[in-house]
Amino acid sequence: MPTQRLTDLPDAVRRLIEKVSGPIVDVGNINAGLNSAIAARVRTPEDTLFVKGLPMDHPRVWTQNREAQISPYLRGIAPELLWHIEEDGWSLLGFEYVNGGHADFTPKSRDLPAVMATMRRLAKVPAPALELKSMPHRLRTFVDDPADLSWFAGDSLLHTEWNPHNVLVSGDRALFVDWGWASTGAAWIDPALWLLWLIAHGHTCDQAERASATHPAWALAPAEGLNALARVQRRLWDSIAAESTDDWANPMREAARSWEEHRR
Ligand SMILES: Nc1ncnc2c1ncn2[C@@H]1O[C@H](COP(=O)(O)OP(=O)(O)OP(=O)(O)O)[C@@H](O)[C@H]1O
Ligand SMILES: [Mg+2]
Structure with a gap:
């Protein structure tokens, strides 16, 4: 709420x-x-x-x-x-205070390389010894096979909330805000969650996956793990969109559906 x-x-x-x-x-x-x-x-x-x-x-x-x-x-x-x-x-x-605007996630946006540069910095940060939520735990109610949860386990520090309102761009630098839901999990989860927002902003699934593939962890992402995440995100956004009046809920539901179909 x-x-x-x-x-x-x-x-x-x-x-x-x-x-x-x-x-x-x-x-x-x-x-x-x-x-x-x-x-x-x-x-x-x-x-x-x-x-x-x-x-x-x-x-x-x-x-x-x-x-x-x-x-x-x-x-x-x-x-x-x-x-x-x-x-x-x-x-x-x-x-x-960051004097900047929200990131533009549309295709060919000049903000995308800046966002990826900051994601790369984040990928190098070892998960701090803090009590953080884990991705298997956060996604547990959205799998139909609990075995899928093991794909999401890992000790990388993840932001996870890639709404462009949480990405401030100032000049050629992108900074991420809103870390309340920072979590631990498999390193490839952040670029995979980001690509849903890219699709919601007009990327095709292929274009969005190509953008995410510039993240260092993407090469390590198991196809089965990505497929499992696509299924989970489809259920998650179906449930969010059913209850939410936020502008992005419906585009994200459509994006999650497209990506899940693309990964089938
Ligand atoms: N350091 C900052 N400098 C300038 N603007 C900021 C900064 N941090 C956040 N903002 C702006 O304030 C908005 C709200 O901040 P943030 O997302 O952290 O809070 P929130 O209200 O908890 O958001 P949400 O509803 O997304 O959880 C951001 O979308 C961004 O536009
Ligand atoms: Mg926010």
Whole structure:
């Protein structure tokens, strides 16, 4: 369920931010992402920050902790985390503000090489010793044969949420945001999940697979594992699209169906 986004910063939140970053001179709302009660551009005399927050009693407040814990491992891959505050009933994360736009995932987009360059950096990060969700666990309700889950096991650090709203492009650099669902699993899962978004943005299945094939882990992806993931993603997006009004739910359902048929 999306969380209702607050359009003004509550006084308590304003005070907490000012305590660590100095007086706020301007606040701008962010029109993307649905899960945070607070997602704002905050300017102080010295800095511009991106502040993301949830009340401490929110069922997904663990995602804030996950983002805070993982941030030190993501230099050059994600915007830098400047602080994490848990006070007065709020969990707040203050990030370096990225002045950029969401990635363009359409065919021939000039953003694609930048996105892949950052994915390659991510592929080199050893999975940190943190408690992360595992892909077999996350996908367990979408397989019809539980044996398929073993394809998804691995110890690579994966982002997994390749909505272009989570990819900020500034100049020729792409940075990935929204690490609350970072997971461990087989290294090829990230490029394979990314290609569904490429298909949803107009790539053919072949074009999308060719783009993913520039990821170092792609050559190691077993065809059976990819086929199993295609089946799982089809079920997952069928179920998301049945319940969601998000703009991308139907295109992603169609993309997942196309890819599953392509892999048959
Ligand atoms: N460091 C940043 N600098 C500038 N903008 C950012 C930054 N981090 C995130 N954003 C913008 O804020 C939006 C929401 O951020 P994020 O995806 O982390 O939060 P969310 O509300 O939890 O999202 P979701 O609903 O996707 O889980 C992003 O889609 C992006 O447009
Ligand atoms: Mg997001």
